[in-house]
Amino acid sequence: MTAATLLPRLLRSCAGAALILAPLMSSPTQAADPAPFDLPGPGLHITVTRSGVTLPIGQVPDLEAGDKLVIRADLPEDQRIRFLLVSAFLSGATNPPPNKWIESAETWKRKDKDRLLSLTVPEGAKQMVLFLVPETGGAASTIGDAVKGKPGEFVRATQSINQASLDRSRLNAFIAAIRAQENSHPEFLKNLAPVLARSLAIKLNADCLAKVVEFQAACLLEDRETLVLADVHSSSVAETLAGAPTDLALQLSYTREGGFGYYSPYIAVVRDIARVFGAFSSPQFNYLPALSLRDGERVSLVLNSAPSFAKPKSVLVASMPAIGTDSPPRLRAVGDAPMCGANSNLVLPVEGAPLIYSTDYARNMVLRVGATDVPVQARAERGGYVFAQPLNQSGLGGTVEGRLQGFWGYQPFAGPSFTLQFPTGEAWKTGADATSLVTGRDNKLILTGSAPSCVSSVTMRVGDGTPQPVAYTTAGDKGLALTLPLKDARSGDVTLEIRQIGQAEPAAVTLRAYRQASKVSELTVHAGDRAAQLTGQRLDQVAAIQLGGLSLKPDGLTRDGDIDRLQLVGEGEPLKPGDLTARVSLSDGRTLSLPVTVRAPRIGITLLDKSVQAKDAAARQRLTAPADTLLPDSARLIFSVRASGGSLSRNDALEIAGPSGQPLRLVAGPNLQLQGQDVLVATLDPAALGPSGFGALRVRLVRDGEVSDWQPLTTLARLPKVDGVECKREACTLSGESLFLIESIAATPAFEKPVSVPQGYTGGVVKVPVPQGGKLYLKLRDAPDQVVVLNAG
Template sequence: MRLSINRMMRPGLCVLALLASAPAVAADPAPFELTGPSLRVTVTRGKQSLPIAQVPSLSEGDSIAIEADLPEDQGARFILVSAFLRGATNPPPKDWVRFAETWKKKEKDRALNLTIPKGARQMVLFLVPDTGGAEGALADAVRGKPGEFVRATQDLNQASLDRSRLDAFMGAIKAQENTHPEYLRSVAPTLARSLSMKLNEDCLSKVIEMQASCLLENRDSLVLADVHSSSMAETLTGAPTDLALQLSATREAGYGFYSPYIGVVRDIAKIFGAFSSPEFDYLPTLSVRKGDGMGLLLNAAPSFQKPKSVMVVAMPAIEADSPPRLRSGATGPICAARPGALLPVEGAPLVYSTTYARDMTLTLRSASGESVDLPVEARADRGGYVLAGGALPPAFAGTAHGHLHGQWGFDRFEGPDFTVQLPDDKGWALDGEPPALVVGRDNDLLLTGGAPACVDTVTLRQGDGPARPIAWKPQGEGQLALTLPLADRKPGPLNVDVRYQGAAQPSVIGLRSYAQASRLDGILLHAGDKAALLSGQRLDQVERVEVGGLTLLPDGLSRNGAVDHLRLAGQGDGVAPQAGSDLTARVRLRDGRTVNLGVTVAEPRPQIGLIGKSITPGATPATGATLGLGGDTVLPDDGQLVFSVQAGKGTKLTAADTIEVASADDENAIRLTAANGLRLEGPQVMVATLNAKAMAPAAFGPLRFRLRRGDEASDWQPLVTLARLPRIDAVACADGNAAGKADGCTIRGRDLFLIDAVGATPALDHAAQVAHGYTGSVLSVPAPQDGKLYLRLRDAPDMVVTLPAA
């Protein structure tokens, strides 16, 4: 954790402004490592009394009881002196300086019982060896240069707060070294953030045995500025904060780059050196506060010879309490399923290094309105407050909302709000309809449950295979977002197991994965129709479609480039509703999935009906026999068909319309237009002429027709059967008598394979069958009974044509 140098400087260190022109100091001053005497201090405000360690600031009217805590065999006698200050330019009155002789037996003589007077802003204590005239000299010094003591008091108080953070950091590092040194790599950064310490990250790359000692090197420069504790000890006079920061960050100021902790050591020495006397030398102290005790730390041994050392002890500032603004470091709900759940907080290092914040409690309120108070403990090594106590009542299962609060000195301390979750017995379920999970890729899945923050593991199982952990994250207060890795999975059933912290059995969600689904682009459905057209890809997977009361089944799949078109035929008598109706089609796939697709019913399609038709055979050959087709149902491949159509209801014919004629498989279709066989009688009737030779050579069998108008087309309707005819050169019967010969006849010609059977009667009784692929030019057939032979053509198996046998 690297921080800018400006953050390393304490804003309250304004004394540096006085030192800008001082000569550089080559050596660091001695650290505060000598243990000095102790004091016992209690502060009373109203009816409440607190030990000094729990008092961040004093207030006018507070009662203070101060007594030196010296050993019974104390050889040197100390005078305890207290002084109230009211500003750098306003000397205090004489009665604001009080004295106590610590060696006296009576409490009223050896202790100080004070009431903070109105107008006081600072308080300073002195411990001075018993010397004649000491009281007067100290009183004159305080009243003569109050500004120096204002600065010194505030800086010493700040340094004591910095020292508390340093001690907390060092103590935690050493404790970790003695218990689990292997965890220092993860614990040290959290400690540094919590206590606002400078962390040497290079130490964490060393071997485990060397990490702790490396982290604590140059410990006096580890302390970084803490905005809150600095503001508590800002000076009333001196250089502005910005100037102090600039001076403290330049080597020209004489001290290089240093922490506020080191800065105080140098600055106080300068301040006190300015008004030391032959009788007294002022010795700064840092206070270590525990309970009602104030242990003093010295950076030099006190002198009991002239000049005698006067130990200077800073007291908290006399000002309104300013509790820090704790911020929640939580990114979502916090699980309270296990003891020691963490409430991460930021912005207040002093909650870890002092006891200013006390009786901290998290008040939880359940969804049903019940509330419970849970004690919490500040843990710098974890970066927040840790829940203490047993399990929560069942009413708090699911999500509860909590507020962190307590006391800051004498005042109420309000912390941030947290959302706390506890597993319930409802487990987890899908959010909405079962999803269509597709193998070959990752799939997102959303689950709903009571406590996503308490989920411990999520695994994916398929069949008898091993469970595989999968990625997941809480989403909101009641959802869990998963990513299912199905890239290497096969379609089929699978299970997702969600296990809560401390739960023996997981919550199991059964799912099914599928192959790549059809892509459904849209359904074209016209009003009044009982058929539709589905567009997309892989439409061979469609089993049926239900829309607007219609059940549609696949009726032919075609492909146009990269797009499939699936014709859908309706079952029953139902038809599509009126145009403009908005419907939802449920497309069921063959693997059981159902996909919804929006449909807007289109305008009715144009429709036509057949009025009449006539067939003109091709030219009669000069030689050979002519087949008698008869009627208007078979069109020879050299003939011509003329047919007329009439517009259906709501349809008007125009010259731009076309008529399509195609075989049953929609292939080899031709289009008749106004320039190619269509004549418009009027808006209701049209006459079309079709030459069979215009059809493709591969076209034969039943022909259909429909009206085409732009992209719209009417229904296909049967028109005629196109038949390819064999060429009959001659029919010969026995003895030259073609009629009634029992010995039969022969047919000579070409393309005889187009004949399926030849008989003597229209019923084709005892007919001669023609083999498939017959390549001969002569057929033996029965003798005719009425002078005619009857043929069934392969292209028109339902029709019988005649062949004269005479």
């Protein structure tokens, strides 16, 4: 193996927390091999004072005009190279800073006034950058001239370094947690790693968790440069620094042409750093980026290249937080179900702000419950906030609300609310269904009481038998839904014991289970059908039914109060209208007779025609869907059906249903009209189906409580709003809203080399292939088997 091939492999395998690009190679389409940020550099100590409150820099996500900063270099006692500490405030890419915005300190001096920087953020400043320069005559003025000569380059550098530093903090937190688990209990890594990755927005290689325990950690930390996912809030922090978007970096992160796969905004931002720094190096100085890892007052600088103290000397460039108000992240609760406040191991699950786990920006966080503030701390491996000290439950009972709050830097920070429950010791109550427990099958039962979320276990004992566990789920704020395993039980007393967190003794509920004989009431069947429905009680004992030449078997049992409904499917000759006697065979060998009237044939429908009509005919339609198989949510469907088995009337209705949700019923009126005795013409507005009405649609006829079989109608698909496609050279982007509705995009109908849109993508721009013939082809998540044409002109 040659040195040229060995060196990149060694660099990629270094123990640095992530890789960052070296300066770009001469070809604009090819990147040099990356070098890891694994060289510890000098440190800084920084405090910020605002309105009389002093915080360490690690707790300050943003700076404001008037803030007072104290900055000193943290160098060893035997430091032999003298460093000049230079600060510069910037006011945007096109506005060079005045001389008074650039200050310096001689770090080797003994007096604080000489070796410290005591600064006040000036009005109008938008960015701040720090330099550590090897002491050279006139170095401060040279740096000042460089900043004033190319302020835009330093603006972009500050933006990129800050973004990379924030991303690096998340990656470091992930690596540290994986290593800690590997050293303590590696067997739990399979459960911990997905939670860590979700908390910190880190890409998780699920295949690693299928490996043996000894190899899982090493596998999870491979290819670290591709692990960091985009974090909307940390991106916005970096954008504030320059007042310019980071769209370029984020676009690179979602394309393989960016060099490191689909999941690397960290590397995309770092590549930008390499390009920017190559623009303003000089024969006297060579500028080196330094990631700023902030912990309290200390800022540890990490380098990806060894500094030079011979010309050109290396100038270390470090970023400072944005100047201007940084809004706290939109922290969201994961789910809204009540949680047990009596649980000392309670986790308040949150999402939307990975930086709460990797930085100290969120400080003094508490959960306010009533008038009590309980300190909490963010734990990435738990997926949310946990109690830092036990909650005083005195005076708390039933259902209460708790809210996360604290500070984001200097700003008050209000997080989401959580519904907490505390047991009160009150008795559990049963509903009316408790009087109809029957043996021979599992029974559903609802209990109501305080704090069902605090229930830790439920057991059942029949008579003086052995206790056995009972499956349960919470049902609303006070309900507990149980499934009692009475299939093999005998009749008699059934004792339930409910254990709750915070209660020393279990609560007991005693019920009575009865043996119920089968009782058949009615068999509903239509001429020509091979299916029927039997109603009665204890129909789980029914094994088969013989009706004329039709043999029926059970096909699903439901229960409504005390009434069982058994669906049946059959084989044999279809029946004709008339009176017959059914022979019902039970599972215990007994038989019952039941008189049956075979009803007239059920009415049925067939689809005659359909057409799609845009809601707004004047609106320009960029997307063209196949009208015969796809209904866009921006259009209406007009269709007609023909009835068989009887003529139609104004009292008939059509029901339309999607994969989920309640069916939509169309009745006689503007949207459902009779053409004649056997044809209906209907108009469907997709909005009437509600938010869950997308995917494959079905239609059936409803008449006097009876329904026809479902017939396929069309596929309803939500369309994204496409603003346009813009191409520069060979790179094209599609902009619009709701782009997460797109599954993939291709330049040909055959979908050769398609570009996939990531799951849950919330951005407004995606990279697309170059249109051919002014067209692109889309597959939507609602209809992945259909192709939609985009007019890209």
